[in-house]
Amino acid sequence: MLADTSDIGQEAALLVQVMIGRVNKAQTSDSLLELERLADTANARIVGSITQHRSRPTPGFFIGEGKLADIKLACSRTGANLIIFDNDLSAIQVNNLDLALNMKVIDRTELILQIFARRARSAEAQIQVELAQLEYLVSRIPISRKQQRFQGGIGMKGPGESPFQLRNDPMRRRIRDLKKKLSNIQARRRTTRKRRALPMVSLVGYTNAGKSTLMNVLARTNAYVDDRLFATLDTKTRLVHISGAGNVLLTDTVGFIRDLPHGLVASFHSTLEEVAESDFLLVVVDASHPHVLEHIAIVEDALKEMGAAHVPSVLLLNKTDCPPAEVAMPALLTAFPNAIPVSARERKGITEIKKAICDRVLWRGSAAFAGVAPE
Ligand SMILES: Nc1nc2c(ncn2[C@@H]2O[C@H](COP(=O)(O)OP(=O)(O)OP(=O)(O)O)[C@@H](O)[C@H]2O)c(=O)[nH]1
Ligand SMILES: [Mg+2]
Structure with a gap:
């Protein structure tokens, strides 16, 4: 760190x-x-x-x-x-x-x-944050024209490496080491995932939408919930039994925000990889937020960016217990007729979410049985 x-x-x-x-x-x-x-x-x-x-x-x-x-x-x-x-x-x-x-x-x-640095708890999240910080630092090193003129001069390592870059070699080395560590963790995770071969469902969405609260309701866990941004930085996966569908793996993820620094997006790719490999996405939005439509668009863009746009999903309009959400609901349901109104706090809409998961899992099973590759 x-x-x-x-x-x-x-x-x-x-x-x-x-x-x-x-x-x-x-x-x-x-x-x-x-x-x-x-x-x-x-x-x-x-x-x-x-x-x-x-x-x-x-x-x-x-x-x-x-x-x-x-x-x-x-x-x-x-x-x-x-x-x-x-x-x-x-x-x-x-x-x-x-x-x-x-x-x-x-x-x-x-x-x-x-x-992110304050919130990262697991070794993986800490590596990801350090990587993002270093990449941010390296990207900000100004290489002035004066330094570029030294490139390839006597005593230099070769063309393309300015004295500044040489001085920052330890930083670049550390970045390489961290990337290696991260890819080892990812490889281990991939193997565990394959071994389990259970359907994977991920909770994704704008920060503070209520993903962890829903995770707690669906998986009866005790994930950290806070009315602050980026409460979750460590992806958590839990085994959840959905009646009619059997066991599924439910993952809670890091929230999105507009203009998320690029280094951070790249560093959190390993957690995001799980999203792209999911069988089903529960896209959570705070329906009481005045900019819920903008949040939905940002989440859609982020999913595209991480190669998860193809994963089947359902939109969960959370916080319906808040008065502004009640007002916004008719228009939201007209724009998104398949969305499910939810209140994680009051445990409303949970049966519908479970049914959506169940339908998807059963469809996936029947498609595999009929020899059709699931989408
Ligand atoms: N009124 C209301 N508040 C909710 C509901 N669901 C979650 N909240 C509150 O919204 C805040 C954020 O909830 P979290 O579950 O931490 O949200 P998150 O999407 O996991 O947020 P990050 O981890 O920061 O991305 C907390 O104060 C929750 O108590 C709901 O259905 N109704
Ligand atoms: Mg959270």
Whole structure:
């Protein structure tokens, strides 16, 4: 695990949001709300927020000089000792902002990486997070033109390797080692999966949709549930008996979020591999969320990205016990007529979920019996 020297827990954070181009008020406040939830999940105390609209970011600071002065003022007024940008910043911008404001500045990707670092429990999740952190660091090493001119010079290892890259060789070596460890764990997991040969069902969806709560209801387990983002970072698989279908393997997975850092997506491929190999997906969404449609689209995109778009699935409209979900339900059911309304909290819709699993498992069995390859 990387030394967590930059842990942001308990710091007083000022949130900075720069909206680029034409963006409406609702998008601005939603994006800020999600950043607040992420900061809260990382245990930071939010002391204020600043929003700026620009047609494009500035290369040096992302924001304009006037805003830089506003931020300085806000920091001294609120006692902030950490600044979190909602936008992705370049290494140069972070460095310039750090120096100009004399304060730690991080962006949304780094915030998510820190949450993942805090939450990862299993050896596998820890390796995945360290890998993502290292890849993020390596991707941010600026290779200036001046350094590139040294390429292939006397005493250099050869073309294509700048002094910077050479200095970061230990990092790259560590990345290689971690990838090897991860693929060993994955290989072991694949063998166990094959040996069991049971139908695999996975719970997937946007973070905080209620996947782990449903896992607890369906598998009568005690998975960690929290009203914070990314509560689950360790995939958990349980044997569940579905009457009429027999035993199935039910897996709870890491939640998705918009603009998930690419390094993280890649690092969590091993858990996602399980999703792509599943026989059936339970796609969970929070039907009470004002952006449930956007969440469904993000989940669909993520499933495509991980090669799981072909896996048969059912949409579970969770949290129907919340009043906003009741209001949204007719429109959602018109748009998604096969979806199942569910309240994991009140254990509603559970029989329907089990029936959907059962139908799928029986279909899979009969297709295999008739010599048809299951989809
Ligand atoms: N009102 C209501 N709240 C629910 C329901 N299901 C889950 N929750 C709450 O929603 C929050 C998130 O639940 P989790 O089960 O941790 O969600 P998750 O999808 O596993 O979240 P991550 O692991 O962070 O991706 C918790 O506070 C749950 O108590 C439901 O049916 N109704
Ligand atoms: Mg969870």
